[in-house]
Amino acid sequence: MSQGRKIPHCMQEQHHALSEPQGLEAAQVSKALEETSSCSSHPLMPGNLKEALAAGAPSTPHSLQSAYSSYTVTTISSSKSDKCFSSQEKETGSASSKSLSETEGLPTDPLDEKVTLLVQFLLQKYQMKDLITKADMIGDVIKEYKDDFLEILRRASECLGLVFGIDVKEVDPTSHSYALVNKLGLTYDARLSGDEGMPKTGLLIIILGVIFMKGNRATEEEIWKVLNMMDLYSGREHFIFGEPRKLITKDLVGEKYLEYRQVPNSNPPRYEFLWGPRAHAEASKMKLLEFLTKIHESDPACFPSQYEEALRDEAERA
């Protein structure tokens, strides 16, 4: 991959202050890809890419550490009605073979059992990146305790947040559907990566970045210009990403990270990409902007409209 390639001119107009043409250098883009993949050196990566474990973004920059600060729960003295599961003896052999409701002797809060089951259920759903409906949860897990649904969900959500760093967000109040969102940021998601830690997440971040920088929608042509510079061509199988067109129009759309639609009133029909609902939920515009500007050593403030938008986004998230 040649070091000298620059992003198309259409992206350069965003920037005024710096004299150098702005945009994502292809080599830095591939550095970003490597960085956002696992920290292992992947055997198929060409040697120069391997070295690109540069410090900093997208791992949480220290300034944003507060947004993702650790949960330190101060010690809580155990209440009188100490729930069964926490005080149960750890008998790995026999206890685990009993059903949850048969735990010995101690009074069981029946809701606790449902909370545990719901946590396990949601963990499985998280890995599938499915949306979950209230009906699913009641039908499969909560069953007879459906009147306590909100309380059970609240406790399960608290648990998921504290222990796994996963948020349960209601995405559609009318259909009561919920999404499980990674609180820890979109830096590494092995599910999106292929079997051997392929950095598809990095590619996603680049695409989200392009869309964002172009005012929240990017035409298919604009996206392909960027991808072509990374040696990704429609219809041509890439040794890391597979067939790129399928990846961006089907896989990433299916995962709800991207939206792919026809440009309104376009004839002949042209298509554009937007952020999908999952991208909105998981990706922070501020972090993305910082990451993108850091790649080419500028500053978010050099992109005033995006910076303003990112600030608004931050405020909404708080």
Add this chain to the structure above:
Amino acid sequence: MQGSTRRMGIMTDVHRRFLQLLMTHGVLEEWDVQRLQKHCYKVHDRNATVEKLEDFINNINSVLESLYIEIKKGVTEDDGRPIYALVNLATTSISKMASDFAENELDLFRKALELIIDSETGFASSTNILNLVDQLKGKKMRKKEAEHVLQKFVQNKWLIEKEGEFTLHGRAILEMEQYIRETYPDAVKVCTICHSLLIQGQSCETCGIRMHLPCVAKYFQSNSEPRCPHCNDYWPHEIPEVFDPKKEREAGISKSNKRSLRSRQH
């Protein structure tokens, strides 16, 4: 859950990311787990000393206890590599697979599982599994489709394929040992040394007791005249070597090469 929130105090983003990554991988070998742990520290707590893996995991497990979930450590049956997976302790079925596969696919797995458990070698041939395709619950599945599903099981690390035959991946054993022992109490085989479920292993030709390959390796380590621990007869099989992670990394042998070098023994 109130008492356990006390213990949740140790959970930081380092631990949370670790859990998420372990979950998404399904199962990981020990050196991968160590790498992952370091990655989590690097991302969230750069200046902290990386805690010893065993303690790190025990701490997380103390929090997971009340959820009936555990980071479980096991060992691959063919070459004794340590592996880790996040398992549900209260499983009453092959539930971990349930969200990934359709009803007929799960039933195919169950059929394969039964053949594997009943077999002498711990392996079930592709042919024998595919012949059961007509008996599957749910939507009708053709043999061609079933071949693909079997490959999906291999990719998701529930089964291992060797020369057209299938056996359980270490992950499946970690996740389902309890379910298997409860569901097939008469058919399951157990290792004399470690008393865990045994799918692949070596057996004494005289008295029939069985041992895992890594258990054989440890038990007979530097013993020039290996004898059956039960009947004292001469142990007729080749004694494998004890798994040494350092030696392997030095030799630079890739994981996949090593697996194919090891031959099945029984």
